[in-house]
Amino acid sequence: VDFHELEKAGWSERGVVEAYERAIIRLTTQSVEPLLEAAGVGRGTRLLDLATGLGQTAAAAAARGAAVTGLDFSPAMIERARALHPGIDFVEGDAQALPFPDGSFDAVVSNFGMLHFADPDRALAEAFRVLRRPGVVAFTVWSPAAVGLGIAQSAAAEHGDAGAARLPPGPAFFRFSDAAEAARTLTQIGFVECDSTEIRQRWRLASMDDLLRALAEGTVRNRALLRSQPAAARAMIENAIRAALLPYRTVEGGLEIPMPAVLSRARR
Numbered sequence: 001v002d003f004h005e006l007e008k009a010g011w012s013e014r015g016v017v018e019a020y021e022r023a024i025i026r027l028t029t030q031s032v033e034p035l036l037e038a039a040g041v042g043r044g045t046r047l048l049d050l051a052t053g054l055g056q057t058a059a060a061a062a063a064r065g066a067a068v069t070g071l072d073f074s075p076a077m078i079e080r081a082r083a084l085h086p087g088i089d090f091v092e093g094d095a096q097a098l099p100f101p102d103g104s105f106d107a108v109v110s111n112f113g114m115l116h117f118a119d120p121d122r123a124l125a126e127a128f129r130v131l132r133r134p135g136v137v138a139f140t141v142w143s144p145a146a147v148g149l150g151i152a153q154s155a156a157a158e159h160g161d162a163g164a165a166r167l168p169p170g171p172a173f174f175r176f177s178d179a180a181e182a183a184r185t186l187t188q189i190g191f192v193e194c195d196s197t198e199i200r201q202r203w204r205l206a207s208m209d210d211l212l213r214a215l216a217e218g219t220v221r222n223r224a225l226l227r228s229q230p231a232a233a234r235a236m237i238e239n240a241i242r243a244a245l246l247p248y249r250t251v252e253g254g255l256e257i258p259m260p261a262v263l264s265r266a267r268r
């Protein structure tokens with residue numbers, strides 16, 4: 001399988017969708033209002049939400065009076081989004097080949113979608129095409145300072161079984177966290193007035209076990225990585241993750257992990 005297939009198969013599993021809803025949207029929802037603000041979403045805005053997932057960005061935009069379409073390539077995500085937010089238009093499709101005519105939207109946003117696209121330049125070019133002029137594109141990605149993220153990868157690199165199944169290489173995870181790289185890419189596509197800001201976010205979990213479960217069940221790359229490991233190596237990786245997260249334990253025994261995001265915006 002290539003990266004696109006790994007992502008699509010993973011996000012299409014019901015168990016992943018359930019774990020995402022249980023442990024991860026509490027985190028990704030934190031950047032929704034800043035994202036909509038950056039995109040100037042208000043009454044009557046025709047908005048496309050790329051990689052909508054469970055649709056919480058789309059729902060918040062609808063609450064602002066926008067005419068919103070949420071798009072995702074996972075049938076299981078779309079099904080759950082429709083159940084959670086009846087009345088919002090959710091479409092199954094690929095962000096890299098949008099099923100909309102040129103100039104259909106005033107704004108295109110994506111909350112933590114960009115790092116999942118095999119070809120993010122293509123997705124941005126598609127966003128450009130479906131935007132009218134003037135239109136706005138805005139998206140969030142993780143900052144390299146987001147503690148909960150690289151943690152499984154670095155633990156696996158240190159303690160993993162090197163002979164375990166190799167994952168297909170994906171796009172650079174932190175490429176769009178770099179404001180200069182984001183601006184360079186957006187400018188090349190034809191966008192103007194690019195800027196990026198950091199958003200502070202915290203991931204609160206009731207226990208270390210909840211964190212390990214969230215990584216192993218509610219994400220795609222980490223889940224594939226952990227599953228590829230034999231039991232003994234996986235136990236060592238999990239212990240290393242627990243140790244690395246000790247500084248983020250709360251007095252109640254839960255976790256509060258800094259997970260800053262980078263929000264970029266540009267105009268067509």
Ligand SMILES: C[S@@+](CC[C@H](N)C(=O)[O-])C[C@H]1O[C@@H](n2cnc3c(N)ncnc32)[C@H](O)[C@@H]1O
Pocket residue numbers: 007011012025028029050051052053054055057071072073074077093094095096110111112113116117118
């Ligand atoms: C990390 S989730 C983000 C979901 C949501 N925006 C949020 O803020 O919680 C990534 C989403 O991207 C979707 N996705 C990944 N690649 C995609 C693609 N090429 N086209 C459409 N959706 C995609 C996945 O199905 C998944 O729902």
